[in-house]
Amino acid sequence: MTVVELKGVSRKYGNIVALDCLDLVVEKGEFLTLLGPSGSGKTTLLNIIAGMTPPSSGRVEIDGRDVTDMPTRQRGLGMVFQNYALMPHMTVFDNIAFPLRVRRVREQEIRIRVAEVLDIVNLRDLGGRKPRELSGGQQQRVAIARCLVYKPSLILMDEPLGALDKKLREQLQLEIKRLHSDLGVTVVYVTHDQEEALTLSDRICLMNTGRIEQLGTPHELYFAPETVFGAQFLGESNVLTATVSESSSEETVLRCSVGTIRAPTTSVATGAEVTIVVRPENIRRLAPGECIGNELSGELIDTTFVGGVTRYYVRPDNGSVLVLKELTNRTAWAAGSGKVRIGWSAEHTLVIQNIAGR
């Protein structure tokens, strides 16, 4: 069942296009993340769903009803803000009771429901506290409880963990994931943090300059990026430009500045200009004489040791620097080793078609 459907939604601020004719469907029970750099339009999109920003064109449907012209307060949504947006003058209990009082729920029932959600977010005994007496993590749990208590069909979260430190953020990510799977709520989540998106989401909507760059599961986005932007935004990438020189049902052969590169079979026509992406963790150091599909020799120009991982920066004989990443082990190359050989198997070459305008 569809909870949200956006049809050709655009938003312009003067001459600036914040959202460019965008279609999106969110299914019931789904955790969808809007991921992108700042200015990519993800917050604008969230505000359009919430009704706080009207779209310049296009329609918004929630639960099958057209809500484009409906004010925010009638849309029956829940929202969690980055700065929590808890009422500082109300106790935790009153904050959570607020949406129920708006709905004229009887006080007796309010007490039962608030107690239940406080239980769910593990804040059982803190109902009498004021928000400022709680830690940041606790405040955000109150904000989440305030959304859960009236069971909106959709919960919007606008970088809810952005104000927390790394450790707490990871802990709350797990908690949000648990709440989502336990309660079966539908969540649209905005973040610029790729790890957070990968951890939490059923699907990720990767956005850039007001458009959807790619929409898919975390796996699809990571292993099969459709655009160079996608490949670079999620995870690290080595990017090379190449020309398809041979395309068969078994493999594709490409030619680029560092030599001939083999890749899995693609639909790209021979002679086409393409971009190839190789993840640093897929490139390996090769022993003399070892062949794995694609091999290059080059000069080791730098080595950085980052705890469990070591990075090597290699300049191929004829091209720009490639990065490879390996779990640290004792056989590491020392800087200044001079000529080295590196390589990756053909299946790890990602071929991305160049699309006009991107």
Added chain:
Amino acid sequence: MSLGFIVPLGFIFFRSFTIDGVFTLEGFRSLLTSPLFVRVFWTTLEISLIASIVALAVGYPVALHISRQSERVRSLYLIMVLLPFWTSILVKSYAFTVILGDAGLINTALRALRLPQFEMIFNRFGVLAASTNFLVPFAVFPILANLLAQDPNLGKAAEVMGAGPLRIFWRITFPLSGSGVLAGFILTFVLSLGLFATPALLGGRHDMMMANLIDFYTRDTLNWNAASAIAVILLFTSAVLLLLLNRVRGTEKFA
């Protein structure tokens, strides 16, 4: 440089406790038993209290309206508060005598319409009208500062949860503006305690305020001891209230 202020204040204290150089509490004793002083004291408190409350009631919607504008429009509206703020109180008081007087605009209009006329000058009404007019900008500024400091996400959050504008105002905006209102009240109250020209121009004999009484003792009866004692009482009252204001400002941060 602060001596320029402290020395004169020292003189007031000295004079309030001495007559002809001899220490005495006679000044304060005779004041507290003087029906004139007691009456003026209560009149001052009464006028200050009413004028401050009315000024807050008038100023609150102004602050609220201004706080909801975009930054550009806001500065235009602010000019409409700042202009009267910077207009001489003498000019404003004079304007009220012209508007409210027996031959003034309102009564002339009422006469032309064959409606009953009112005495609006040389009485409490005139003083209150002009004082309130003077105080409104002082009420607007602290309330506006408070409203602008409120987290705009609170209103958005409440709206998403289904709250309408009236509920958002009464349950969130207004309770959170409490410290701004209190600061505005103390400020306007202290300012009205010291009103001088307004009661003199618009009030009757029974609307004399403390500043006018000081003037009366200094100028007409040359009783500097009594005048200084009143000034000390006025100073003390204001100082206590201003310390209170300081504490209000200190607690404002939690909002």
Added chain:
Amino acid sequence: MNSPARKLNLGAIGKPVHWRFPLTGIMAWSAFAFLLLPSLIIIPISFGNKNQIVFPPTAFHWDLYYLFFTTSTWIAATTQSAKVALLSTAIALTLGTLAAYGIERSRLRGKQLLLVVLLSPLLIPGVVTALGLYSYFAVIGLSGSTTALVMGHTVFLCPFVIVTVSAGIKELDGSIETAASVMGAGRFKIFTAVVLPQLRPSLVSAGLFSFLMSFDELVISWFISGAQTTTLPVKMYSSVQTETSPILAAISTMLTILSVIICLGAEGARNLRKKAVAADS
């Protein structure tokens, strides 16, 4: 979807209930009318009949202005006010700026207390300051002199200058001064070559409003001016009850126009600064 969802037993929880409330704008505009109209109504009256107030005016005369400019006592009072305002503004601006800089850039322990003392004349009733100055000047034999008026007004203006200039100093980037001092500039050089030029907008606004405050000041002048040193507000105050002619309407109009000019001037100075900041970035 397991137990907690069922345990919560959350069904649809009804519709939000609310009303519309469009009154704020109406109330705000009524308040603006209340604030602005009194001063505005005086303007047409100032061009009206010169013997009594007639509203709406039946004719257009410059008579009241003519009367003002040909009456030597009014002109003398106006000149006196301008003189006092100019002198006290100049002194207060100098002293206040030095004090503000000293306070803002020092790490004195008594800083807070000093600030309270310096700023208190801003809020304690003017009549208290006035009476204090009156008794003080009487003792040192300056009563009624222009010197006394200038000194009194300076005391009254200084706190305002300090507040305004301090706000300007707070916006400055202190590291520029540190940089100047690293490059070898002395304290005096830093103050005149680095601090003051950056403070120009604050100084302009403090100066303009100080002039206006002094020019309009009544209570202190009422207590300490003498027959020969009467200022314009003092003369206005004493003539409100006695004057039969609405000449005060003309004077009020001119004072209001002065306020408008000074407000606009200060606003202009503020915008200039904004533009300068925008051009920098």
